[in-house]
Amino acid sequence: MTFNFMICQRNGIGRGTAKMLAKCGAEVFALSRTQADLDSLKQEVPSINTICVDLGDQEKTQSLVEAIGPIDLLVNNAAIASLSPFLEVTAKSFTDMMDINVRAVIQVSQIAARTMIARGCGGSIVNVSSQASLLGLTGHTVYSATKAAVDSLTKTMVMELGPHKIRVNSVNPTVVLTDMGKVGWSDPKRADPMKARIPLGRFAEVDEVVSAIVFMLSDHSAMVNGTVLPIDGGFLAVGL
Numbered sequence: 001m002t003f004n005f006m007i008c009q010r011n012g013i014g015r016g017t018a019k020m021l022a023k024c025g026a027e028v029f030a031l032s033r034t035q036a037d038l039d040s041l042k043q044e045v046p047s048i049n050t051i052c053v054d055l056g057d058q059e060k061t062q063s064l065v066e067a068i069g070p071i072d073l074l075v076n077n078a079a080i081a082s083l084s085p086f087l088e089v090t091a092k093s094f095t096d097m098m099d100i101n102v103r104a105v106i107q108v109s110q111i112a113a114r115t116m117i118a119r120g121c122g123g124s125i126v127n128v129s130s131q132a133s134l135l136g137l138t139g140h141t142v143y144s145a146t147k148a149a150v151d152s153l154t155k156t157m158v159m160e161l162g163p164h165k166i167r168v169n170s171v172n173p174t175v176v177l178t179d180m181g182k183v184g185w186s187d188p189k190r191a192d193p194m195k196a197r198i199p200l201g202r203f204a205e206v207d208e209v210v211s212a213i214v215f216m217l218s219d220h221s222a223m224v225n226g227t228v229l230p231i232d233g234g235f236l237a238v239g240l
Contacts, residue, residue: 012178014077015041016210022048029068055104070119071112073217076105077128081183083139094142101146113161122165126216127154129170131232151228158226167225169216174232175203200233
């Protein structure tokens with residue numbers, strides 16, 4: 001039996017991806033540090049396997065992810081955001097975000113990739129990054145740095161995992177009004193100027209990001225590898 005695996009640390013993109021993969025017939029393992037989120041997901045889609053773990057706990061993460069068994073597909077979606085002006089960035093916020101947004105991606109991807117290599121069947125990994133990795137955003141100093149690290153990590157993974165027929169891509173959404181997105185963008189005074197810079201005039205819907213992730217996982221993107229894909233309504237075309 002093969003397994004499909006994704007990380008669902010918060011409501012929003014991770015949850016939507018887990019539900020869509022289950023609908024497509026995948027065997028899904030969803031991870032979150034919040035048991036209540038997992039319980040409600042399980043109620044919605046009973047076929048999804050749920051695992052409660054804080055990815056900041058390296059030992060527990062290693063044990064629980066390895067126990068899943070062979071993995072075909074991986075979505076690294078877990079992330080935290082603590083937004084503050086550059087001059088107010090703290091050592092703790094830097095350490096916390098780098099730990100979850102970057103280090104945990106490396107750890108979980110290593111586990112998944114080893115199972116793919118052992119079976120010789122290839123696989124696909126999608127790292128959920130952000131448009132914040134591609135240009136400067138006020139108050140996003142550390143978050144942007146972690147997502148830029150994810151994009152760089154994606155390219156390195158491509159070089160080393162490609163010979164094993166493992167594809168790795170990043171998706172880089174603009175603002176998506178998930179729980180985390182609302183932290184920085186619920187205030188119209190902040191949100192409206194950003195929307196005005198997006199040619200489509202709006203933020204992204206969760207389903208629009210999920211569709212891109214599922215495409216990157218699927219055989220329909222069999223020759224797509226090492227891509228950093230903006231899902232931004234044209235924001236970067238104007239911004240650059």
